[in-house]
Amino acid sequence: MSKKKLAILTIIIAILLDQIIKIYVKTHYALGDGVDVFSWFQIHFTENNGMAMGFEFGGKAGKLFLTLFRLVAVSAIIYWLAQNIKKKVHNAVIIAISLIFSGAVGNIIDSVFYGVIFDNSNHKIATLFAEKPYGTLFHGKVVDMFYFPLWQGTLPEWIPFMGGEFFTFFQYIFNPADAFISVGVALLFIFSKQAFPKEENKIEA
Template sequence: MSKKNLAILTILVAIILDQVIKIYVKTHYALGDGFEVFSWFKIHFVENNGMAMGFEFGGKAGKLFLTLFRIVAVSGIVYWLASNIKKKVHNAVIIGISLIFSGAVGNIIDSLFYGVIFDDSNHKVATLFADEPYGEMLYGKVVDMFYFPIWSGNLPDWIPFIGGEMFTFFQYIFNPADSYISIGVALLFIFSKQAFPKEEKKVKEFSENQKS
């Protein structure tokens, strides 16, 4: 398989899977509902207006800025991916960049379209292609559902500031698109020499000059 086809296949499978899972959760569960897969893994439907892990800023203006920023960033990722395909870099690098692109696009789709194709999920299951959607174009909410409460308990008292408080690891709820970005970054880190050969060479040359 060519590197171009590998990238296209990775992107198509990743984005379709992301959207199928999100649409299924959105059309089968009310906000806050879900089910337990294992004691340490749950499906818990939440939505957020802002960045990964539920962080938000700037209200409606901040949401618009974030959506537009993601669109610009995706354009840069496309150029980065195309450049690496031409260079015929390691397949893991192609997959890594493709996953980062897929993750960004997956959440952009939520922000762009979900506000105009779904109605509200509060206390009820949402309807796809609803007559009365909950929002507007560019202001859709990102759907999250993966929750891994691997450990919960009171932190030791000797820990500064948060000692003695209840803590859950991992407390953040995320979606497939977020996972793609994390996996993609991890792949680029593992294969950093293949992903950033010039930078690696410069660092090596600088280290050798410092020693001489």
């Protein structure tokens, strides 16, 4: 398989998987609902208006800026991917950049379109292609659902600042797009020599 086909296949599969899972959760759970898959893994439906992991960013104006920034970022990523395909770098690097691109696009789809195709999920299951959507174009909410409370308990008193407090590890809720970006970054780190080769200094005779 050519590197270009590998990139295209990775992107298609990742974006489809991300959107299928998000749409399923959105159309089967009310906001805050979920199910225990294992004691350490839950599907817990939540939404955020801003960046990954639920961080908020400057209201509607900030949301619009963030979405536009993401659009610029994916343009840069696709250029980066095209350049690496031309250079015929290691397949792991192609997959890594493709996953990062796919994750960014997946969350952009939420931000741009979900506000105009879904109605509200508060206390009810949302309707796809609703007559009265909850938002406007470019102001959709990003759907999150993966929750891994690997450990919960009260921290020892001797721990500075947080001693004696109830703590959950890992407390953040994320989605497939976030996971793709994280895996892509991890692959780039593992294959950093192939992704960011150092140019050897050529000594002219």
